[in-house]
Amino acid sequence: MSSTRFLRLTALALCLGIPALALAAGNKITPTLESVQVRHNGQTVTIQRGHDLNATLPEIYRKTDRGCPPFCVQPMVVVEGVETIGELDVLDYLQRMSQGDTDILLVDSRTPDWVMRGTIPGSVNIPWNRISRDKTGTFETPGEADTFEQTLRDQFNVVRDPSTGGWDFTNAKTLVLFCNGIWCPQSTANIKTLVGIGYPPDKLKWYRGGMQDWLSVGLTSVQP
Template structure:
């Protein structure tokens, strides 16, 4: 009897190697971002693509806030085309990071998604930075 796991055979090793290697060119994880930040090896721009209110309530230390709709030629004019952006949003339930990655790639910037987003960051036991202004902020710019 074949299990549900093996009902569809695994890909040959060479194809699996290509597939999983390619995935790593599109994504990074919370642990790698944390370790890079801790080591001071920051050769990327970490971008929280949620709205400013969500950003103020808690974001990854070192991140800047650029909501997806502000990822434009004009909004990114200060960044050379060689800038590697790492984008994240709320978590696996949110496709904001994917949408941001599409916009950045369309603008010809190298980009990776930090899989897991804020949810993944917290699941790893890492802390968020919180802005004092969040206590009085209302509304949302998403």
Template sequence: MAAPGVGTVGELEVLEFLEIFVGGGQGLLVDARLPAAYAAATLPGAVNLPAQTLRADNPYRDDLLTALGVRNGDHAGAFDLVFFGTGADDQDAPNALRRLLETGYPATKLKYYRGGLDSWRALGLTVAGKS
């Protein structure tokens, strides 16, 4: 289940997001899985931001938020983000989304691709990585 207030998207919306937001420098497609899984296979255009790195006890979390467009706690310039994991049962993306919401990240700037890599592959769509 996605975090409260965060909308879900399907494959067509992910493709549109890549074209408009990622292509325009206003958003990121985020793979919330661990780096080894990301390196093996991911959606084209995705960046890796493991859910664990967004934990409150990570001393570098503020640096990550800055990279996402948050300036001194101000989320006005925050990127639009679409998160995904392995598939519908994977909790990495929902955990990452919850942790971002806890920082004050606006739910309106967050989306969840629930199908994840499994659904993407099942549809025969291209993946990036070693697989």
């Protein structure tokens, strides 16, 4: 640590009544959590807080005025029964995944052009338009319907019930969905579609703050 940064931290510590040595030790996520290790694209990634006191949000997340529709402020509860969660909850799910829990999937609902700018380590990109249907509740082409069913089967562990022809969610994964932030409707659209076909709401979690909040607290992101 540079002497200049140490002096800044010491001054801050004195103002807040915090021992300077505690600040010098690093920038933890919580007082008891320093980092979380996850697997992303076959490699181990350590999620931690940034250590640059002058860091700012990337320019693409600094805008405060976005046209509505489509970029409308999302509600706190997107669908009754679907839990809205925060950063520490996401980290808890990531820890469980890294410890071998294969029944959880962290889903980045954004389109690939946004994902290329950075995503949450441990997430899988499933673009929102691969899941969401048109306003009539159907898919525009048979190909879209096939892609939707393949996603349910191969990634969400949902299968067809041969006796009824409907969906069998017995072994469905718990999905933690996110997109760009509280102004982004992509993950909410997916949640509404999934609940609409019978996905159990208690197996759907919504990280409302998304990438904007994740980056605003200095948590690690990765680029494909």
